[in-house]
Amino acid sequence: MDIVIITGGSKGIGRALVEHYAAENYKVFALSRSHEAFDNFTQVSVDLTDISAAEHIFEGVLEQLKTCDISSLTLINNAGRLGDIKHLEDLKSDDVSKSIQLNITAAFLLSSMFIDFGKAYACPKHILNISSGAASSAYAGWSVYCATKSAIDMLTATIAVEQGEKENPVSCYGIRPGVVDTEMQTQIRSSNAEDFENVQKFKDLKESDQLYKPKFVAKRIFKLLTSQKLTSGQTVDLREA
Ligand SMILES: NC(=O)c1ccc[n+]([C@@H]2O[C@H](COP(=O)([O-])OP(=O)(O)OC[C@H]3O[C@@H](n4cnc5c(N)ncnc54)[C@H](OP(=O)(O)O)[C@@H]3O)[C@@H](O)[C@H]2O)c1
Numbered sequence: 323m324d325i326v327i328i329t330g331g332s333k334g335i336g337r338a339l340v341e342h343y344a345a346e347n348y349k350v351f352a353l354s355r356s357h358e359a360f361d362n363f364t365q366v367s368v369d370l371t372d373i374s375a376a377e378h379i380f381e382g383v384l385e386q387l388k389t390c391d392i393s394s395l396t397l398i399n400n401a402g403r404l405g406d407i408k409h410l411e412d413l414k415s416d417d418v419s420k421s422i423q424l425n426i427t428a429a430f431l432l433s434s435m436f437i438d439f440g441k442a443y444a445c446p447k448h449i450l451n452i453s454s455g456a457a458s459s460a461y462a463g464w465s466v467y468c469a470t471k472s473a474i475d476m477l478t479a480t481i482a483v484e485q486g487e488k489e490n491p492v493s494c495y496g497i498r499p500g501v502v503d504t505e506m507q508t509q510i511r512s513s514n515a516e517d518f519e520n521v522q523k524f525k526d527l528k529e530s531d532q533l534y535k536p537k538f539v540a541k542r543i544f545k546l547l548t549s550q551k552l553t554s555g556q557t558v559d560l561r562e563a
Contacts, residue, residue, distance in 0.1 A: 324394045325387060327351040329370060329432065330401030332358070334504030335452065338536035339398060342544050349390065351383050354401065370401055370428035371420045380432055384439045394445050396547070397436045399429040399474070400452040404506060407463045407513040418466050425470035430477060437485070437492050447492040450547060451478050453557050455498050463518035475557045482555025496557025497543055503533040534560075 326343045330336035331352025340352045340363055350363035357365045364386075368379040387395075405421035406413055433449050440447045456464055457471035478496040485491035501507065501524070510524045527533055542560055546552055552563075 323390050323392055324348045324396075325351070325390065325392055326396040326398065327353065327383060327432075327436070328398045328400055329353045329428065331363075331365070332356050334506065335499060335502055335536050335539055336398075336400040338540035339400065339543065342537070342540040346544065348396075351386075353379070353383075371423040373423060373427055373431060376428055377431060377435070380435055384435065387439070392443055392445055395436070395440055395443060395447045396450065397432060397448070398450045398452070399432060400450075401428065402452065402454075402470075402506075404464065404467045404509055407510070408517045409463060410465045412517070413466065421466045421470055425467070426473045426477075429474060433477065433481060433494075437481070440492055441490075444490045447490070448547060449478075449481060449492055449494040450543070451475075451494070451496045451557070453478070453496045453498045455500075455559065457498070457557070461518070461520055463513065463520075478557055479555045485554070491554075493552075493554040495547065495552045495554065497546070497563075498557060498559040498561075499539045499543070500534050500559070500561045501527055501532070502539050503528075503535055507533060 326348045328336050328339050331340040332354035340350050344350045344362045351366055352363055353366045353368050355369050357367065366379060366383060368376055370376045402425050403421050406417045429451060436449060451474045453474050454471040456468045457475045460468055475496055478494050481494035511528060513521050515521050546563055
């Protein structure tokens with residue numbers, strides 16, 4: 323049985339990934355705060371900014387996996403938040419902290435637990451971190467988002483270096499999906515030019531229908547991951563892959 327665990331599986335890119343993997347007959351575990359009624363995958367309710375709850379709930383998911391006949395294991399760290407779009411001096415500490423917990427700490431924690439759990443399995447094992455072009459381009463108003471996505475790229479690279487030395491290693495990849503038509507983009511377009519001077523660029527992309535659809539992105543990600551064309555440790559831009 324091929325297993326995939328997807329964080330942020332309720333909406334946007336994560337939701338499209340859940341549906342695509344389920345259609346490819348994977349056993350899918352989708353982690354998020356909200357859910358809709360669907361029966362072809364397992365929905366797990368968790369607020370990933372609550373790190374001790376995340377640890378406890380992920381332990382439960384891994385425990386369930388012990389009963390499965392596993393042929394491959396994949397973790398997709400997809401859940402992410404922009405947080406408030408404002409210059410640094412106008413941000414509230416609670417919002418900064420939530421973005422760091424979700425975008426970085428949860429991905430570190432789940433990756434750590436996944437790697438440890440995977441030691442008992444010789445099957446193919448992969449971690450995919452959903453990054454962003456913001457990891458390498460500084461946008462005024464997105465300091466926390468840019469910094470957290472940059473940290474995720476380094477997590478991808480360091481997992482690959484650590485695992486490279488091991489027997490039955492976990493491969494780790496990063497993907498920057500491009501500009502995708504999700505709630506995150508709605509939030510970006512609703513910001514004001516004082517807080518985010520690039521807002522018009524994102525409005526123009528939407529108006530000229532240049533946003534990727536989540537379904538298209540999910541299909542491309544699945545193809546890239548299963549084609550084995552990616553190099554562990556690297557983060558690639560979907561627009562160039
Ligand atoms: N859209 C883009 O243009 C774009 C571009 C580059 C990179 N990305 C990256 O792609 C990933 C997915 O983004 P998206 O555009 O699909 O965003 P989205 O539509 O806003 O979906 C975000 C997902 O994360 C989950 N999530 C948010 N806070 C959570 C929390 N505290 N605990 C658990 N789950 C939580 C949400 O579920 P609940 O609300 O139900 O918890 C939802 O399923 C993110 O990492 C984002 O940075 C997106």
